[in-house]
Amino acid sequence: MIAIGGSATGGPVDPFATSASRVLTQLPEKTWLESIAVRRNGDILATSLFYSSNIFTVSQPSMHAHNTAKILASVPEVNSLLGITELPESYGEEAFFFVGGNFTSLTTFTTVVGSFKGFRITFPRDGNPIVQKVSDLAPFSAFPNGVTAIPQSPGSVLVADSFVGAIGRLDLSTGHYDPRAFAFDEMTVPEGAKLPIGVSAMRMKGPYLYFGNPSTQSIFKVKVDSNGYLIKGAQPSLVANISSVAPGLDDFIFDPQGNILLATNSPENAIVHVDVRTGKSKRIIGGPADPLMPDSTCLAFGRGTFDTNTFYVSTGRNISDPTTSARIVAVDASLLKY
Structure with missing residues (x-):
């Protein structure tokens, strides 16, 4: 059964704000936000990992x-x-x-293989949002992580395991899932890698599918057709x-110039800018000694008026401190130096 609604959580705490950044909202203890998206009306959606299976929302964050x-x-x-x-x-x-599934440990990234499912949340023009299961995914799905829609193929999505x-x-109409639609060595974990996580995040941009591999700390692209x-x-x-x-390398987005902004997660806790033409990268905000963005996981541009x-x-x-909690940080990109 899907539960809709819930009580409000903690308000903003802003001890480490800069001219370009501020803590938008602080969540309760033992929360971990994994992914973030912004609705057409400007509201933020954020998924929570391990400590709860909630979708949080922040209404009209710029207002x-x-x-x-x-x-x-x-x-x-x-x-x-x-x-x-x-x-x-x-x-x-x-x-x-x-996507969602069951973890038995976040510190060692231990999952329950076969427990992962795909869901859709729909926002009717009138009434509450509706959550429906789309698919059980494959029985050997072990860590479905990043997901991306295909602009010219609205009936399908891509899922990185x-x-x-x-x-x-994944076909959203039938629930059929092809778990190896894209399978390259660049997506796997190399032997001896310290971080046992392969392809994690991806985005469609023009004629390419871009994807990141945290174990090699690299971003790649591969050519696709208009249907993905x-x-x-x-x-x-x-x-x-x-x-x-x-x-570190976690999720990423494209900025208005078509370059990449990526979250680095722990221990770097920073946002990095990548010039897609030259491959040059630069940390633009945050860092190991900056407590503003502990375990930065994902990012998304605003869609409101302001x-x-x-x-x-x-x-x-802070994964070593259970008294800390997740937050959402707002960064004014116009004040950053790339």
């Missing part, structure tokens, strides 16, 4: 001095939620797709390796 995260929906079938992506407008009603080391394709299928014979090419700038130059960063918490 209020003090912001509160509220529980929009809970998914008791699983104990963790991961990637979330907006479905194309041609789908009809405003809708997002997300970080333990399988491949990207799958691999071009015959296409092979991944390296966009950037950020290991010399930041020892925050189109602002990107929002979801965070986990």
